[in-house]
Amino acid sequence: MADVIKKATRESYGAALAELGSKYENLVVLDADLAKATKTEVFLKKFPERFYECGISEANMMGVAAGMATCGKIPFASSFAMFAAGRAYEIIRNSIAYPHLNVKIGATHAGITVGEDGATHQCLEDIALMRAIPGMVILNPCDDTEARAAVEAAIQHDGPVYLRFGRLAVENVNNAPDYHFELGKGIQLRDGKDATIIATGLMVQQSLKAAELLAADGIDVRVINIHTIKPLDEEIVVKAARETGLLFTAEEHSVIGGLGEAVAAVVAEQCPVKVHRIGVQDRFGYSGPAVELLRQFHLTGEDIAQTIKASL
Structure with missing residues (x-):
């Protein structure tokens, strides 16, 4: 590695x-x-x-x-x-x-x-x-x-x-020797059966942290990295919906109009399951240290883990 x-x-x-x-x-x-x-x-x-x-x-x-x-x-x-x-x-x-x-x-x-x-x-x-x-x-x-x-x-x-x-x-989380980037194709970074986190940008790292925290509590969560938001990899999304039955999206963006809504639209049409959108709610940001802002807006791995535990 x-x-x-x-x-x-x-x-x-x-x-x-x-x-x-x-x-x-x-x-x-x-x-x-x-x-x-x-x-x-x-x-x-x-x-x-x-x-x-x-x-x-x-x-x-x-x-x-x-x-x-x-x-x-x-x-x-x-x-x-x-x-x-x-x-x-x-x-x-x-x-x-x-x-x-x-x-x-x-x-x-x-x-x-x-x-x-x-x-x-x-x-x-x-x-x-x-x-x-x-x-x-x-x-x-x-x-x-x-x-x-x-x-x-x-x-x-x-x-x-x-x-x-x-x-x-x-x-850097994409450090596997066989890493391959393909436009429009998501990457499964971790398998799991209880739920799936579909993340993009720096929320991928936070989602992996959340999965580790949940594993310690016996909760098995899949993590998918979506580097191409449009066109979205519908195949990997639908597969996760069918196999885990519960989806969480994570993005450093408003929950309105971003990855969460793109995923929800695909799932609603092809494999209806519950989708929880993790991101910035309908509000503006404010000045502060970047890492502290992630905490304030509940976008850390710990926050994601808590959200998933509460939903399960």
């Missing part, structure tokens, strides 16, 4: 772009005055002629990326999730997704673990916004290995892709 590492997926994003720049000569990167924070500065230092600083003008950046895509480039338009998905939404919808252009949106600092930046920067609605756009692929990797793989998968996919990255450093 490879050594366990701890790294924020935004760092993995920047590193992957720099590494893949030599392999994909038509790869270009755009940023909106946040290259140091989004880590695209790593690409800038290696390929300055293929980096475009667009300033604090996210909507314009998306339009520039759309134009580049029509010329055969593979542009990665980068900014905080709040600005990429929120401020530039209309341009993404009409100028990128409607003509189905090959633009990749690198959205960093997603979720409440932006921490001290507070509610205005803690984007809890981006998955919901992007899910509603026809033809948009949504990738939400949980660790360094998966984030790097997601970037290359996005390059190889023809069409718009929204990639969600975090600020908080997380452990």
Whole structure:
């Protein structure tokens, strides 16, 4: 087994772009005055002629990326999730997704673990916004290995892709020698028969912790990592519903419009079982240390374990 590492997926994003720049000569990167924070500065230092600083003008950046895509480039338009998905939404919808252009949106600092930046920067609605756009692929990797793989998968996919990255450093859980990333396919990290946790992003690590805590109490829980929220791996979801009969979804996002609702819709149509959505309830975040915010919003492994025990 490879050594366990701890790294924020935004760092993995920047590193992957720099590494893949030599392999994909038509790869270009755009940023909106946040290259140091989004880590695209790593690409800038290696390929300055293929980096475009667009300033604090996210909507314009998306339009520039759309134009580049029509010329055969593979542009990665980068900014905080709040600005990429929120401020530039209309341009993404009409100028990128409607003509189905090959633009990749690198959205960093997603979720409440932006921490001290507070509610205005803690984007809890981006998955919901992007899910509603026809033809948009949504990738939400949980660790360094998966984030790097997601970037290359996005390059190889023809069409718009929204990639969600975090600020908080997380452990690497996809360290198996045979690890394989396939767009649209979930990964079962742990088997179980009593219930299933379907998680995405950094909630995958918290869900694995919850499963360990529950195992100590004799509760056997399956854990599934969903790195591709759209298109969702319906097969792995329905299989878990049939075999365990009880599902919990876990996401660092609003329970409205995110992974939980996507899973619930599939289950309702194909294999009706009870689904509990664990995430941020219908509220805004607030400023505070990232790890403490996970506790305050009941998104830790201990919280997930308590929720499952109460339901069982």
